[in-house]
Amino acid sequence: MKPFTYHRASTLTDRPAGATIIAGGTNLLDLMKHxxxxxxALVDITALxxxxxxxxxxxLRIGALVRNSDLAADPVIRRDYPLLSxxxxxxxxxxxxxMATTGGNLMQRTRCPYFYDTRMPCNKREPGSGCAAIxxxxxxxxxxxxxxxxxxxxxxxxxxxxRALDAEVEIESPAPRQVPLSEFYRLPADTPDVETVMRPxxxxxxxxxxxxxxxxxxxxxxxxxxxxxxxxVSVAAIIGMENNRIAHAALAFGGVAAKPWRDPGAEALLIxxxxxxxxxxxxxxxxxxxxxxxxxxxxxxxxLRRTLIATLRDAxxxxxxx
Amino acid sequence: xQISLSVNGTSHELTLDPRTTLLDALRQHLGLTxxxxxxxxxxxxxxxxxxxxxxxxxxxxxxCMVQDxxxxxxxxxxxxxxxxxxxxxxxxxDGFQCGYCTPGQIxxxxxxxxEIAAGxxxxxxxxxxxxxxxxxxxxxxxxxxxxCRCAAYANIVDAIxxxxxxxxxxA
Ligand SMILES: Cc1cc2nc3c(=O)[nH]c(=O)nc-3n(C[C@H](O)[C@H](O)[C@H](O)COP(=O)(O)OP(=O)(O)OC[C@H]3O[C@@H](n4cnc5c(N)ncnc54)[C@H](O)[C@@H]3O)c2cc1C
Ligand code: SF4
Ligand code: FES
Ligand code: FES
Numbered sequence: 249m250k251p252f253t254y255h256r257a258s259t260l261t262d263r264p265a266g267a268t269i270i271a272g273g274t275n276l277l278d279l280m281k282h283x284x285x286x287x288x289a290l291v292d293i294t295a296l297x298x299x300x301x302x303x304x305x306x307x308l309r310i311g312a313l314v315r316n317s318d319l320a321a322d323p324v325i326r327r328d329y330p331l332l333s334x335x336x337x338x339x340x341x342x343x344x345x346x347m348a349t350t351g352g353n354l355m356q357r358t359r360c361p362y363f364y365d366t367r368m369p370c371n372k373r374e375p376g377s378g379c380a381a382i383x384x385x386x387x388x389x390x391x392x393x394x395x396x397x398x399x400x401x402x403x404x405x406x407x408x409x410x411r412a413l414d415a416e417v418e419i420e421s422p423a424p425r426q427v428p429l430s431e432f433y434r435l436p437a438d439t440p441d442v443e444t445v446m447r448p449x450x451x452x453x454x455x456x457x458x459x460x461x462x463x464x465x466x467x468x469x470x471x472x473x474x475x476x477x478x479x480x481v482s483v484a485a486i487i488g489m490e491n492n493r494i495a496h497a498a499l500a501f502g503g504v505a506a507k508p509w510r511d512p513g514a515e516a517l518l519i520x521x522x523x524x525x526x527x528x529x530x531x532x533x534x535x536x537x538x539x540x541x542x543x544x545x546x547x548x549x550x551x552l553r554r555t556l557i558a559t560l561r562d563a564x565x566x567x568x569x570x
Numbered sequence: 571x572q573i574s575l576s577v578n579g580t581s582h583e584l585t586l587d588p589r590t591t592l593l594d595a596l597r598q599h600l601g602l603t604x605x606x607x608x609x610x611x612x613x614x615x616x617x618x619x620x621x622x623x624x625x626x627x628x629x630x631x632x633x634c635m636v637q638d639x640x641x642x643x644x645x646x647x648x649x650x651x652x653x654x655x656x657x658x659x660x661x662x663x664d665g666f667q668c669g670y671c672t673p674g675q676i677x678x679x680x681x682x683x684x685e686i687a688a689g690x691x692x693x694x695x696x697x698x699x700x701x702x703x704x705x706x707x708x709x710x711x712x713x714x715x716x717x718c719r720c721a722a723y724a725n726i727v728d729a730i731x732x733x734x735x736x737x738x739x740x741a
Contacts, residue, residue, distance in 0.1 A: 254588040277630045321690040326698040337693040341715025343627045475714035
């Protein structure tokens, strides 16, 4: 690890210019040990008063320092936003969820192995150096929204649920601004080093949830082992049924792009229809219309299709297939 | 920098580089080598300690960030003369082979049983708001952050279930 200065912030603005924020440290310290991130100054924000979950209009305001474990176990979240609890509980481990914060979780970096390996070319780590994953080992890489500069995925689970829940991110900039989750992450294009709309010096203060969506909520995560592994593909689904027809649908996908993926066209296709495998297959076709694999991750295309169909069968009350 | 750490009920004043993790502070500066270093990257759970009673990975924690929170290590849970209930059950059930992961397993399980008592659901819970049965699947899921290279998992789960029963949280 490269040397750094350490400062513990006592107010939101008590942050030295240029200092990198550390919260739970579970992603940043890992990257600093690999010298993928080499901040000269750290500002520890854990003493700030950002750890409450409180009412906000018809919804909730989740402070940026609320730990993943506390958020998943919160009685109101469990009752009104079960999708969020489920996504959090599907991520990392008991130890890490106790440390990981809401803000840090949103900002976690990709798990592309070449991003972690400072001897390899990587446009995200070192703009202009190339992308070792294209033509390399790319099992965990993107099938949607990738670019010739970078095919990395956003690896987190929580943000996938937040995308389906239409959450917003509250940022202190220094004037507060709110960014819908749909606009928070950026696709790589030719600047994969720019991952979000966050500007230097800004800090996430909260995540805002709208009124509870109701319906059936599911988070289905497919991974290489049953627990404690990142998603190969995940699906967050909120489905409302009326008279055996789909009245409301929100679907977000993890592990497949540089941001939680959502396709309004596929949701519109489901509305007003009776659930059936044919219908679900058509929705999958629409979502996967622009999908492409890079060799090692080709399997994610049929995997996303099957995972979506299984999730929709479950959420619409169709009998699950074996 | 000057750092004060409260470990197993004793305060310590240390002069440490800000880069020092809680794990290295415990092992190298306080001589508390019960806490183990497996991966040093948050992936194995060998370094699990209790921070304010909650389980965390000491390898991804900076010592300077936890100065106001009490730390409990395996040495603070029990002694050879007075084992904690979980320590006793790990012995009784052969919950280890080489023993390298064991301090992390026991610290993790100690906090995990409190999480169950507090009603925290897990990925394995069918119902997010219902009572939690201490099934094999629940324990395995909740302990997935602690890897065991010797694969003593079956006995680890038995030890934990027995200890939970002994505390009144029957299986
Ligand atoms: C072994 C392992 C397995 C994991 N498995 C999963 C998994 O299955 N699913 C999953 O979703 N995640 C997983 N994670 C990732 C984990 O969820 C993240 O590391 C964690 O959520 C990051 O939160 P943190 O508070 O520790 O962030 P930190 O490490 O403190 O910070 C991460 C980044 O966010 C920035 N940051 C932090 N807070 C703020 C803020 N308030 N405003 C602006 N910027 C901020 C920091 O500057 C840094 O760049 C895993 C991690 C490990 C080590
Ligand atoms: S996929 Fe992105 S993160 Fe991975 S090597 Fe290529 S540029 Fe780097
Ligand atoms: S040494 Fe900390 S998790 Fe492996
Ligand atoms: S007993 Fe050897 S690693 Fe678990």
